[in-house]
Amino acid sequence: MGRAAVAGLRLTWRAARAGTVLLLVIAALGGAAVPVAAWLGKLLIDEIARGRAADERLAVGLALGAALVGSGAAVLTYVGTYVGVRVQRSVNLHVEDELNRSVNDLVGLRNFENPVFHDRLRLAAQGAQSAPSVLTELSIELVRKVLTIAGFVGALLAVWPLMGVLLVVAAVPAFLAQLAMSKRHAATVETMMNTVRRQFYYRSLITESQAAKEIRLFGLGDLFRARSREALASSSGAELAVRRRNLVVESGFSVLNAAVAAIGTAVVVASAVRGTVSIGDVSLFIAAVASLQGAFTSLIMQFGQVTESLKLFRHFVDLIGGEPDLVDGTVEAPPLRQGIELRDVWFRYDESSPWVLRGVTCTIPAGTAVGLVGVNGAGKSTLVKLLCRMYDPVRGSIHWDGTDLRELSAATVRRRTAAVFQDFMNYDLTAAENIGVGDLPGLADQARIERAAGVAEIDEKIRSLPQGYQTLLSQSFVDFAAFAAGAGSSGVNFSGGQWQRLAIARSLMRADADFMIMDEPSSGLDADAEHQLGTTLRTLRAGRTSLLISHRLNALRDADRIVVLAGGVVAEHGSHDELMVADGEYARLFRLQASSYQDERVALP
Template sequence: MGTIEARRPRRSAGRLIRLVRFSVGLVWSAARAPFIWLVILQLSSGALLAGQVLAVQWVLNGILSISASSDAVATVSGAVVLLVVLTAATAIIGAVQTSLARYVGESVARAMWQRVLDVSTTVGLKSFESSEFFDRLERVRSSALTRPFLVTNGVIACIGAIAAGTGLAITLASFHPLLLPLLVLSGLPVLLTSRRESVLEFRFTVAQTQRIRRRQYTSILLTGREEAKEVRAFGLAANLRARFDGLYEKYLEALRAHLRQRARYSVIGQFTSAVVLGATLLTLVWLIATGGLDIASAGAALVAVRLLASQVQTLSGGIQTIFESGLFIDDLEEFIALAPAAPGVLEPATPLETAAIDAKNITFSYPGAASPAVDDVSVRIGAGQVIALVGENGSGKTTLAKIVGGLYPPDAGTISWNGVDASGIDARTVAASTAYIFQDFVHYAMEAETNIALGRADAAPDPARVRAAAAAAGADGFIEQLPGGYDTLLTRLFEGGTDLSGGQWQRLAIARAFYRNAPLVILDEPSAALDPRAEYDLFSSLRNTIKGRSALVISHRFSTVRNADRIYVMADGRVAEEGTHDELMRRGGIYADLFTLQASAYLSDAAPEHPAE
């Protein structure tokens, strides 16, 4: 963050060229034809402005000569018609430019979203454990996505201002050479004060990133479908509204202070510019009074001064936009650079046939954590074996499972698949060889068949495989009873959809993992939402269901893992014990204590309060 805050909008020809090249290159690739037309129209608009000034002079000359010439009325009429045509053409071009600019803006936004999504979907999962990554992502989403087009708009504005200004300057200089340098000077104050405004804007955005993210999160709590039940059950609305309003109020306080600072610089620049413009107009009056300009030329010069002043302001504003956006584009480019190098078009990865996995001396820490989540852990999963990880909350079970499946790279230690170091295997192959059932799995607002077929999203859905996976997970019965069967939209967020119970969603997630047909299945609390009978059915048939595939099962319910080939007991990020259920029970350690404690609770609940006499 310190390096971001220390940035300054360095104004140099090289930086200007780099910013323009990046932004125009992006717009060129996103909407080439509309962009070309925008530039053509901008140049045309500039030429029309110069033509309007000459038409005004023609009109004034005609008016002043009406009494002296019988042809003056026809001359004035022709000049007026020309002025009307030029004015109408300028207005029409402006309207067309507005529509084109809107289309180009949306095209650039899509192109930038594609780049941002390339980063967010390809960076390592560990990035999502870092608040700094989310800060950068938020800044990119809220500011930097629009900045390249703003720079391009600035470039287009500068092109138009230079084109129009050149024509107007030549016209104005033809009236009197003294007017032009005075008018050019009027744009310098704005250009100078805009430097400080650019720094203030970027600093404000960086400083408010965390507050904006918290406010957005609170708004999700207040408006989200999943959160709505708990907000009402606990009466959280007033508390969360107060938090939301407080965060917004602090943001507005900071915004008021920021806008006051910007306004001071803006007032100084604009006031000084207006003074110089006033000096130019006084010079024009002086020239008229001393006979340096005739009345018609003076009238046309007055119009030219006003139009050229506007173009100078446009040029200054365009340059300010380019440099102010430059800081955000730097941030955007750094974010885009986080994405791994694209390997080009690849065929879908082919999963390995078997999964015999050795994890040796694995250590892993989350960003900013004081101690490792997994510390020097070794586990082995034999081909076709069911291995269980048990332990209390926070013991490192889920983290270890994600490391084994390739979602987190270990800080130390090695993972090998079938005797080959995973670092030498294509990461896509490891991913294709692993099927996850997460405890907090996603409820996809899509059709039931699609929900399951997403298990192998790189290929077209196979209806027969979908139904086989659903049957293996015990989901086929309730899916076939849905209004549209496997074509039923599973959500109430959209018209015509329906929702499932928690247990049904869990069976669907299990079916998705089975559909993936990977040699390693990782099940993280797969029965959390299942009723006891469904849980018993799932685990009693697990070996038959996975059909020779390896499985890593995480569960707090010891009854579900007692038949595993090997059980690893984790505590404080380490393996405290390992063995079969019988071996661990005989050892009388942590596993035996936890198993007995859990079993006694069930037996106590099952025992009658008053035994029969």
């Protein structure tokens, strides 16, 4: 926990040095002002109690001094609040950027496809949002409260030294109990995080547009609402149980503190009646006891909050300083001249999962178009992830012009690769941005964007939109450009096939890529569009290194070579004609598909 505390303080210092120093100065002045004001009040009461013998000038001066100190402390409180908000804002921006940078720096996909990582990520975000600010507040409060405590302890030493000792002794068990309670609450938060994420998931299904059609068609709203309520009840119930236990303990210590204060006050009042202490001493004593108990209680609560926050903040510290999910290479990937070779590649997602690939060996020669065939679950998309170096093989190796991909910089391999993934993204961005992100240096190059859209047969559709290429392709956010032009405030949404063409255009932004991967690029297209795209892709692939994955085997007929995956291994390979002659799995699948287009009446079961 010490490492997390140091990291939190360093983070705050880097994010807002001037503000942090100013807060410490304000805290010191504010902390000293409280006992000074109380002492001036004591002197004023004692002076007034002298009656006619009192020094009027001194009494007025003491009153003005107490008022000045009090008003100054009030102004410092407001200034401190403002500065604190600014420091908090700077820290939040810094934390958010650090968290995003750390996640973005993950080279591979292993963490993103692991639910435990998503629990840790949410805990890291939660801890990062609270720990630095809570830690800073504690540091500042520590300065303020130490000065306040020191001032009032000095005052108590002048009236009743034993009371100061009793207050400190009474605070120790409360402090230890608060630490234990905070650790217990943090452990509950960690334990319930998966349930909390599940509740957020069910809520997003109900409230967001992606699932709205199916939820209404199948009447799923009540089901997901009930599951959301159940998950929320489970997580909040666990937290409530911890809070209930804490309430009993905190109430017990409050009663103890009240008893100590009552006994002390009774003794001091009795002493005043006997004339052994002054009325001013009584007022100072009461103020000191109340302030000391308040200071101790506040510090104990804040120490508890810090303990809880630091326990969660460890996830942030571990995340930004953790081991990489994939050890990146240092050699820049050269232009592809020879080809890509897979040598006895074995892969599974973790040790408890079955093997997806079981010794795949094949070659994608430079300048050739290779088709990849296999039933669902054969490992085709997994192979694509390996070729893009999102994962490394568990056994075997993949070579780029003879160099193991592990030795090459993943970023340079990916820069030389263009891909349309089967599960491509629909970004809530403008049409131009949705295409331009395929090659960031060309994000502002409108001519390139329009050229890619034209090749993907989506240019005409985009030009027909209210704002053309600047139209927001989302109905989740307000399209301010459209609103300003009087075309409404909502963006537009594409059909599945139109989104697929947009994804193809995105990949075509890297028209000079050494290696093209097309994973089911026409699955969402109609027959005309598929035919047009097939013609376009054949032109693009001519003389280029490419891998085309498709369940529509007719789209692979012109491939230089076709590889058939079955059971995690290469079952057969060759040209279309060679595989048809071999009469194996490829021929069976091809004939099965062809039969569905023949003019026959098939009796359905």
